[in-house]
Amino acid sequence: MAGVRIAFDKELVLAGHFLLKHLEREELSRLASSARLAYFPKNGVIFQKGDPGDSMMAIIRGRVKICSHSVDGKELVLNIINKGGLFGEIALLDGEPRTADAIALEETDLLVLERAQFMPFLTARPDLSLRLISVLCKRLRQTSEHLEDTLFLEASSRFARALLRLVEVFGKPAPQNAIRLDIKLSQQQLGCLVGVSRESINKLLNEWQRSGVIGMDAGYITVRDRDALDEIGNTCA
Structure with missing residues (x-):
């Protein structure tokens, strides 16, 4: 019974997400079949800076902080992402290592989209690429504002x-x-x-x-x- 519910939830989450809701039903089914669900407890480490950048995550339930640490252990929180948000998209696009840590602020369920399965959708769907670019631009603006606030x-x-x-x-x-x-x-x-x-x-x-x-x-x-x-x-x- 749990397996049926999970399979249904994956496609439902994809269909309702702003980035993916314009995909055709067949495309959604294909993408859902390759996606996986992942659970993290409160304060669970989702990934760390330097880890392989092989996936992007959508938050189904919970909240995630994106942070970085100095050599002496000081933490800087770069972003807090709510239910329905995406993260990990930078490494997904370039395949390079993670640029920051991702930590679950509370019990969190994620839909994980692997790079190998997701990149063909970007290649075939320019509209999807443009929406993802808009996410990246928003992230860059937030980072610039954060840096300016810290400096000035x-x-x-x-x-x-x-x-x-x-x-x-x-x-x-x-x-x-x-x-x-x-x-x-x-x-x-x-x-x-x-x-x-x-x-x-x-x-x-x-x-x-x-x-x-x-x-x-x-x-x-x-x-x-x-x-x-x-x-x-x-x-x-």
């Missing part, structure tokens, strides 16, 4: 901008026009996201909570005054 902005501005980016991806409407982040990140993880210490994140969270910019509940952040957060993000920009 104060810690408070960097953190404000990071929260606003998280709002775009994980924000859920809350009472009184607030926006609740539907993702629970530790202060250490938030610090890694913007390249500042956990102590600095703690200080800013407490300061913004006292001033009514945000609210905190069981580790979840609610943005109560988006305009104020946007103003902080543009300070010294």
